[in-house]
Amino acid sequence: MVIIIIAAAVGGGEDEKQTVSNNNDATTSKVSDNQSVEKEKPKKEDDVPSEYKNALKKAESYAKTMYMSKSAIYEQLTSEHGEKFSTEAAEYAMSELEFDWKESALKKAKSYSDTMYMSKQGIYEQLISKQGEKFTEDEAKYAIDNLKADFKKNALEKAKSYQETMSMSPDAIRDQLTSEHGEQFTQEEADYAIENLDK
Numbered sequence: 333m334v335i336i337i338i339a340a341a342v343g344g345g346e347d348e349k350q351t352v353s354n355n356n357d358a359t360t361s362k363v364s365d366n367q368s369v370e371k372e373k374p375k376k377e378d379d380v381p382s383e384y385k386n387a388l389k390k391a392e393s394y395a396k397t398m399y400m401s402k403s404a405i406y407e408q409l410t411s412e413h414g415e416k417f418s419t420e421a422a423e424y425a426m427s428e429l430e431f432d433w434k435e436s437a438l439k440k441a442k443s444y445s446d447t448m449y450m451s452k453q454g455i456y457e458q459l460i461s462k463q464g465e466k467f468t469e470d471e472a473k474y475a476i477d478n479l480k481a482d483f484k485k486n487a488l489e490k491a492k493s494y495q496e497t498m499s500m501s502p503d504a505i506r507d508q509l510t511s512e513h514g515e516q517f518t519q520e521e522a523d524y525a526i527e528n529l530d531k
């Protein structure tokens with residue numbers, strides 16, 4: 333009886349060894365499969381058409397240097413008066429492009445404030461306009477909320493421009509500064525500008 337039990341134990345050990353061996357084979361097979369997958373990845377990248385890659389590079393350039401919105405970049409890529417990429421290439425570019433569009437909106441807003449002396453409301457409307465920058469409302473709101481600008485100073489600079497280039501009267505300038513169809517400064521900002529104009 334003792335001999336039989338020992339024989340059974342030894343036999344069990346061989347079975348276990350066989351099982352471990354099989355597991356090792358499976359592991360080796362999985363590693364081999366993973367290596368094959370990794371080797372295939374570059375091939376997939378190589379399969380991307382040159383037009384698609386160029387569209388992505390152009391999209392990145394517009395985003396980084398001109399702070400354009402996602403929608404505006406797409407339209408520029410596909411426009412007959414722009415880059416003339418195919419819609420497929422443009423869609424690929426936008427799907428691969430990773431960018432902080434809120435920060436782009438903020439930088440664009442700062443540009444409008446620093447160079448064109450626009451009002452807060454004027455900048456916001458320009459950012460979301462379909463004929464303008466085409467940012468989303470959330471992106472534009474983020475930009476306005478985080479924009480550090482002296483809008484009284486902007487109103488004064490804009491007033492000086494009207495005075496010097498169009499020879500407008502102070503009252504006419506005030507109306508233009510506050511008009512919904514004009515500059516859209518607040519009454520307080522417009523009053524500050526008129527009070528500080530050269531008499």
